[in-house]
Amino acid sequence: MVCEISNTVPSEVFGEVRRSPLLPDRHPNPDFFVCDVFDAVPKGDLASMEHPIFSLSTKPDTRLRRYEQGGQFVEVTPSVKGLATVHDRDILIYCISQIIGALNEGRKVDRAVRLKARDLLTATNRMTNGQAYEGLKAALERLRGTTISTNIKTGGTETLDVFGLIERARIVRETRDGRMQDIEIVLSDWVFNAIEAHEVLTLHRDYFRLRKPLERRMYELARKHCGHQSEWSIGLEKLREKCGSNSTLKEFRRLVRNVVEQDQAHSHIPDYSVNLVERSNEVEKVVFVNRQTMDWRNSHMTSDLPPLSGDVHNAARQIAPGWDVHAIEQEWRSWCAGKACTPHNPSQHFLKFCMSWVERRG
Known part of the structure; x- marks a missing residue:
C-alpha cells in the first residue's frame, strides 16, 4: 500500500500550516470495530521485527536482500511487483492479532484466517474507499510474491526452506461495486509457528498512525530491543x-x-x-x-518484574545459543503473570527458566 498523505493541520506559529506527525485517527468510535476487532491488541512477530524483511520504499523495490548474523541468515527476494512494504505488514499484524486473540480465548486456530476487508482497513487506521480496497489487493499480491529463504528459528523449529510471507490469499466475495468483503489468507508455516509459540510483541495502536515507513521500522526495533x-x-x-x-x-x-x-x-x-x-x-x-x-497494554505481563540488564541477556544467550532470548523473556514474563509469581531474584529466576526452556525443546 502506498504511503498515505492526510490533510494538514493548521498551526498559529508564524501563520504557517503544519502537518501533524501522526495520521488522523480515522475510526475513533469503537462501534466501528466489529467482531472483536477493537479488542484484538496489535501484535508483531519477533523474527520480522528483528530483520529488515519489508521495504521502506513506497515505490516498487526489486532489490534482492541477504542478511547474516550469528550463524543465521535471511534472504528476501521480491516479485516483479516489488518487495512487500512496511505498510503491507499491517495485514500480517492484523492476522497475528486475531489469531493470538483466539488462542487467548481457548479457541482452535489454523493458518487460514478469514476476515472482513473493512474490519482490516478500520483496525489499521486506513480509509475505506475504493482506492483503499485496490491498495489492499496490491498489498496481498506483494505479500504473496515476496519470497524468503532463512534458517531462523520460530516456535522451536529451524526452517531451512523457501516460502512466501503468505501462502495464499483469496477474495471470497465482492460487493456489486467491486469492493471486496471477505478475504481468506493462509499464513506461511514460518509466521504461524511464531504465533503458536507466542513469539510476538504487543504494538501501540498509534503504530498505524505513523506516517513514515522509517518511523514504523524504528519503533519496531525499539519495541523489540x-x-x-x-x-x-x-x-x-x-x-x-x-x-x-x-x-x-x-x-x-x-x-x-x-x-x-x-x-x-x-x-x-x-x-x-x-x-x-x-x-x-x-x-x-x-x-x-x-x-x-x-x-x-501488557496486562498479560506482571508489572512487578523489573527490566533485565544486558548482562542477563548475554548470560541467557550462553545458556540458549541460537534462540531469541527476548522471545524467551516474553514467555517467562507471561508464565510469571499466569502463576502470579514474583521471583525474589528475577535475573536468576529468568536464567533458570532459560535452562528449562532449552531442556524442553532440545
Missing part, C-alpha cells in the same frame, strides 16, 4: 542496516534527524522517545528512551 528497559542505543550505521535502508549514510542521517526533531517537538513516536547522539571521532548513536507507557 528496548522493550521494558529504560533505554536502548544503536549505532547509526547498524540502524541503517537493520532498517533495510537503501540510502547513503549521509542521507539516512538526515532522515533520522528529521524523525528526532519531530519527536522532540510532538512526542509522537509511541512508547519511546528518540535522540541522535552525534560526536566527532565516535560512532554516532540513536538512543531510544522508554516513556513508561506500556503497562496498561
Whole structure:
C-alpha cells in the first residue's frame, strides 16, 4: 500500500500550516470495530521485527536482500511487483492479532484466517474507499510474491526452506461495486509457528498512525530491543542496516534527524522517545528512551518484574545459543503473570527458566 498523505493541520506559529506527525485517527468510535476487532491488541512477530524483511520504499523495490548474523541468515527476494512494504505488514499484524486473540480465548486456530476487508482497513487506521480496497489487493499480491529463504528459528523449529510471507490469499466475495468483503489468507508455516509459540510483541495502536515507513521500522526495533528497559542505543550505521535502508549514510542521517526533531517537538513516536547522539571521532548513536507507557497494554505481563540488564541477556544467550532470548523473556514474563509469581531474584529466576526452556525443546 502506498504511503498515505492526510490533510494538514493548521498551526498559529508564524501563520504557517503544519502537518501533524501522526495520521488522523480515522475510526475513533469503537462501534466501528466489529467482531472483536477493537479488542484484538496489535501484535508483531519477533523474527520480522528483528530483520529488515519489508521495504521502506513506497515505490516498487526489486532489490534482492541477504542478511547474516550469528550463524543465521535471511534472504528476501521480491516479485516483479516489488518487495512487500512496511505498510503491507499491517495485514500480517492484523492476522497475528486475531489469531493470538483466539488462542487467548481457548479457541482452535489454523493458518487460514478469514476476515472482513473493512474490519482490516478500520483496525489499521486506513480509509475505506475504493482506492483503499485496490491498495489492499496490491498489498496481498506483494505479500504473496515476496519470497524468503532463512534458517531462523520460530516456535522451536529451524526452517531451512523457501516460502512466501503468505501462502495464499483469496477474495471470497465482492460487493456489486467491486469492493471486496471477505478475504481468506493462509499464513506461511514460518509466521504461524511464531504465533503458536507466542513469539510476538504487543504494538501501540498509534503504530498505524505513523506516517513514515522509517518511523514504523524504528519503533519496531525499539519495541523489540528496548522493550521494558529504560533505554536502548544503536549505532547509526547498524540502524541503517537493520532498517533495510537503501540510502547513503549521509542521507539516512538526515532522515533520522528529521524523525528526532519531530519527536522532540510532538512526542509522537509511541512508547519511546528518540535522540541522535552525534560526536566527532565516535560512532554516532540513536538512543531510544522508554516513556513508561506500556503497562496498561501488557496486562498479560506482571508489572512487578523489573527490566533485565544486558548482562542477563548475554548470560541467557550462553545458556540458549541460537534462540531469541527476548522471545524467551516474553514467555517467562507471561508464565510469571499466569502463576502470579514474583521471583525474589528475577535475573536468576529468568536464567533458570532459560535452562528449562532449552531442556524442553532440545
